[in-house]
Amino acid sequence: MTSEAAEGARRRWKQNPEAVQEDILRVAVAVFSESGLSGARxxxxxxxxxxxxxxxxxxxxxxxxxxxxxxxAAYAKVRAGEDQLDLGTLPPDEALARLVAFTFDHHRSNPDFIRMVMIENIHNAETLAASEVIRNMNVSAIEKLRDICRRGEAEGLFRQGLDPVALHWQISALSFFNVSNRPTFSALFGEGFFSEEGQKALRRQIVDSLLAEVRPRDTPRP
Amino acid sequence: MTSEAAEGARRRWKQNPEAVQEDILRVAVAVFSESGLSGARxxxxxxxxxxxxxxxxxxxxxxxxxxxxxxxAAYAKVRAGEDQLDLGTLPPDEALARLVAFTFDHHRSNPDFIRMVMIENIHNAETLAASEVIRNMNVSAIEKLRDICRRGEAEGLFRQGLDPVALHWQISALSFFNVSNRPTFSALFGEGFFSEEGQKALRRQIVDSLLAEVRPRDTPRP
DNA sequence: GCAAAATTGTACCAGTTGTTACATTAAGGG
DNA sequence: CCCTTAATGTAACAACTGGTACAATTTTGC
Structure with missing residues (x-):
């Protein structure tokens, strides 16, 4: 193994266009997410x-x-992270609980992505809508959810007629807001929610809430 | 009644500084919320x-x-709107349901405010933190919630140990996300959720979810 | 009425920022 | 080994944009 082989067996010496592009993109995500679209220089x-x-x-x-x-690039990176999640053959309720907890943590550890989405929303998602790459990247979480719902309904653990997209909406809303609105929320109500314990409690609350949501409705007592 | 009296009995003729400032602020909120902090010209x-x-x-x-x-100005305006809500002497569960539905609708009809908060979060809420005006404007929704919780717990309708701020967090997250992330969400999953019926269904889902959240836990059957 | 203060109009500047022309070096094909 | 193409360095421009100097006008206090 020669010393050149250490750098990935790509080009031999100088001039590595792909690495240059990756370098630029990495920095671009950071700067855009820090400063916004027009704020970034x-x-x-x-x-x-x-x-x-x-x-x-x-x-x-x-x-x-x-x-x-x-x-x-930001979307691709989180997508790749999502694919790491394997719900295997967990029973539906456990699978849902794990999916919710995972999404919560995953968003939390990808603030750059969250900020890019915030910026996109400020600009009416015009770039997102124009990007075939992202549209074709159909969010895998939906597929996972659809499967969980189907199994949960079949086993009678979940109520009938669940909408996986609506469920995804709810999971996203709570997990996203937790990161996106942390600055204003903690400025107004203190940092308590964002300490390690605060986040653990919040995650449990969200998991519980979602589980309660999908459980069959109480049949009203006659 | 002279014709001059029509303009509000303020200054007599030309030159109305307060109206000028209000005019500027009105436009500023619109432009900032459209284009962001550095994007606004x-x-x-x-x-x-x-x-x-x-x-x-x-x-x-x-x-x-x-x-x-x-x-x-944006905060002051929504705050004024919130104060319109009177929960009177409704029973706690109805009061909570109405508060949730109101927040959902209120956010929806104040997209400018939502966008200002989004922009603030992009910039780490530095301006918000520096504004004593807003910090002193302690959100009235919390007070209302605290009262509802107390009554609900006393009557045994709600479970014990509810945290009004956590509840507010959850209500805000869902109502805020509904407006803030509409562009990206509808670009990826279609406009369905944001039609009139879609929003009605979503609001009902959120209300139900929150009510289920505060209900006393099922005592596990022995 | 008059002087001081408050408000507004006009024109302009200085720094920034996205973008590009021009020249140069490295890589690959034959 | 040469020639075409891909990749990079240098330097600068033209437009934009936040901000201001200066003067004119209106209002107010006395």
């Missing part, structure tokens, strides 16, 4: 890169082109 | 005002000064 992105501003325009055309690719 | 705000850029700097100092006042 190409100069800053360039400065935090190992390459130059020139190369950004060479590979990504303009600021919006870079932003779109950065958004796609 | 003072020139655009000025153009959509009945006055000039000169006056913006005269009354608000600089862009950040204007932004802070706009943020405060």
């Amino acid at each position: 190409i100069d800053e992105i360039a400065a935090r890169t190992q390459t130059s501003k020139r190369m950004i325009y060479y590979y990504f055309g303009d600021k919006m082109g870079l932003y779109m690719r950065a958004l796609e | 003072i020139d655009e705000i000025a153009a959509r005002t009945q006055t000039s850029k000169r006056m913006i700097y005269y009354y608000f100092g600089d862009k950040m000064g204007l932004y802070m006042r706009a943020l405060e």
